[in-house]
Amino acid sequence: MSLVALAGAQVLGFVISPPDRDMGHLQKIMYVHVPAAWSAFLAAFVLFIFSVLYLVRKQERHDLLAASVAEAGAVLTALTLALGSIWGRPTWGVWWTWDPRLTTTAVLMLLYVAYLALRAFTEDPERRARWSAAVGILTFLDVPIVYMSVRWRSIHQLPSSPATVDSEYALGLRVNGLAFLLLLIYLTAQRYHAARLERTAEARREEAALAHGGVHV
């Protein structure tokens, strides 16, 4: 359903939005770039919430939910950077520049990657959950910096939102924002489902090993 919503929202954005006075049809990239960025930031916020919940309550589901939303957040941040690059080439004349907004978003990407790498290379589940919760909190701390970075001698425009764009573009932006929100929920739920199955299988294998008289190390 979220994929259908995404397709519908993009068609709407294409059909109803007239070309921009300065950027022409390139403006249509806004309907994927901006919602992708919003979802990536929202994913970092949700990661922060579940990381704090894990550290407070020590419940495995909070750890798995944090890991699930972090993976979706990493995909959406990578997409945001790539789409920004595609938009930047014809408007700024470069694919990449060490601008404050671009650099802080790249740092967000690196933090997501560090979070996922830490989980992949830490074997002890309790230690993995605790350390990654700390990195999860750190990851979210970059989001306000990304938000504020456009005010620091950046060539990036100020943040686009339905309140700052012309009404002819606001509806498309709202609808695409909603579609990306549904997409984030869907991706996180799917990843969480896979993580639960993996964890259950791991527990069954341990039970089987104990029942057969020993644990294979």
Add this chain to the structure above:
Amino acid sequence: MSEWGFVIAAYALTWVAVVGYVVYLRVRTARARTELDTAAREAEP
């Protein structure tokens, strides 16, 4: 590349990323389900 070329590249990339990740999740879920079935069989007395 024309204006439309960049627009089409952006939308195509979005779909490649989204569909690619969804396929990856489906494969991972199916593999986890198979592992769970195998583990359940191993746990049988």
